[in-house]
Amino acid sequence: MSMNITIAVFFGGNSTEHEISIISAIQAMGYLDHEKYRIIPVYMTKQNLFYTHPDMENIESFRDIPALLKRSRRVFFLKEVNRTLMIGYPLRRFSRQEETAVDFAFPIVHGTNVEDGTLQGYLETLGLPVIGPGVLPSALGMDKAVMKSVFKDHGVPVLPCHVCTRKDWEDPERLVGTLMDSLSWPVIVKPVNLGSSIGITKASDEASLREALDLAFTFSEKVLVERAIVRLKEVNCAVLGDYEEAQASECEEPLSSDETTILSFEDKYMSGGGKGGSKQSGSMKTGGAKGSKGMASLQRRIPADISEEMRSRIRETAIKAFHALDCAGVARIDFMIDEETGELFLNEINTIPGSLSFYLWEPLGMPYPALLEKLIALAQKRAREAQKTTTSFETNILATAQIGGGKR
Ligand SMILES: Nc1ncnc2c1ncn2[C@@H]1O[C@H](COP(=O)(O)OP(=O)(O)O)[C@@H](O)[C@H]1O
Ligand SMILES: [Mg+2]
Structure with missing residues (x-):
């Protein structure tokens, strides 16, 4: 079995949704195919310092973060001409450096400062193709005002x-x-x-x-x-794809106005008695996250309690919105229905949604490992396309250039 693709999963970071991101990333790492890919967890502290340790694939390790960091290795990323290395820091003085060539970065981060395109920009500058959305959709999705004007321009209904x-x-x-x-x-x-x-x-x-x-x-x-919509019904729908292809997920209805982006492992698998079918399910216990915001059971109804007509309208509008922002990977689009008038409005988009919205695909017959495979395939396709795009051209401008006005 060749293990030729190394994926660094980035999570945490300087965000109010730091903890939710840890849960999302550990869920995803639990379902990534470890025989096909070498998975490297890269935890970003709240100060955005990067650390790695194999224990970071288990949620239990995050019950005591200072202890985890003590046994972890701090790392940085270095761009070489044709590859990108993850290197242990501080550097070792007399022995070989610990370095690992990384092929893809998989940012699983939520909220301000991290889900706003800056992380993707940093990674792409380092030569790391990202799994999921690039800079533009995440940046647009992080400003509710700018996002509205782009949607309006594409005929996607938003509240003025x-x-x-x-x-x-x-x-x-x-x-x-x-x-x-x-x-x-x-x-x-x-x-x-x-x-x-x-x-x-x-x-x-x-x-x-x-x-x-x-x-x-x-x-x-x-x-x-x-x-403010007084008789409000909220419905969310995820979209998976890129600029060429996109499919809409099942619709969910969050039943509390609290943060409801995360469906805990217990909610999904323990209460139903099912096991989830993961080879790595041993690493999937989210016990440590119990009691954190948004983790209570039964916070959502899947599928949403809406008419078939409304369901198709939402799914079509979600795809339109996904394309309007030039999204890639999986995004969750949150809608509001005014039950007084029957009007539908797009409220906001999450370009890296909690739990990557895996629970919205399962009802349509796509288990989480298949969703992850699709996300990786989309990133590979984009990396191939990027290689075909000319990003430099020969010029002799420096041979003749003179800077006007400067007399030094
Ligand atoms: N125009 C509105 N009318 C009624 N409720 C709203 C409206 N906008 C937001 N809300 C409520 O506030 C919640 C949070 O707003 P949202 O714009 O989604 O911000 P956040 O980024 O914090 O999730 C929504 O899920 C919804 O319950
Ligand atoms: Mg919201």
Whole structure:
């Protein structure tokens, strides 16, 4: 059995969804084919220091992170002309360096600072092709205001919103006046760039609007205000593919307004008595994560309780949205239905969703290992295509160039 592809799985990092990312990554590593791929866990601390250790494939190791880091090796990545190495740090003075050639990076990170394209940009600059979305979709998906304008441009329905900046907030009277002239109560106020409902408040009068703005501006430079849907039904749908092909998953209905991106191993497999069918299921226990936000059982209904007509509308719109942002890999698109009017709005997109949304594919006959194989195949296809694209051309511009104006 040849083990010719090395995949470094990146997770954690400087984000409010650090812990959720650890769970997502360990679930994924548990289902990656270890006979076909060499899997290297790369844990990013909250300060974005990179560490690796084989124990990082087990959730139990993360019950005591300081102890785990003590026995782990800190690493950095070095680009050579034709390959990228992971190297132990600090360097060894008198012996051979520990170095591993890495073929693909698999970022499984959630939230601000990590799911915003910066990590992918860093990895791609280091010569590492990424599994999942590139810089552009993740960057667009991290700003709720910019995301809305791109969707609007593609005919994807979004709630109209007002975008306000900290500069606008310097004149509260005027800002509140403008907002009250054009919106009717209740409204929702949210920072453009956070997740997990942080800084989001509903306001029903002028006083609560002021408080909501005040809170939101502590989290972000940019805040959006939109009509609050009173009879709200939320439905999420994932999409898998790239610019050429895309398929929509089953729809889910989150049943609590809490962060509901993660379906724990227990939720999925223990309660039903099933085993999940993984060869590595021994490493899949998420016991240590119990009690963390969003982990309670029965937080979602799959499939969502919606009409067949609404289901197809959501799945078609999800694919349209996936293509609008030029997504790749698997994304989860979150919708809101106004049950008073029957209107459907796209609320937000998660370009690296919790648990990679594996639980939305199983009902359609795609087990998690097959989903991961598909994600890797998409990344291999993109890497092949990138090699065909010309990124440099010979020029003799430096032979004749002179810098004008400079007299040194
Ligand atoms: N316009 C709205 N009307 C009613 N509820 C909303 C609206 N926008 C957001 N919410 C509620 O707030 C939750 C969090 O908002 P969301 O935009 O998804 O932010 P986050 O990135 O924190 O998940 C949503 O899941 C929904 O329950
Ligand atoms: Mg959300």
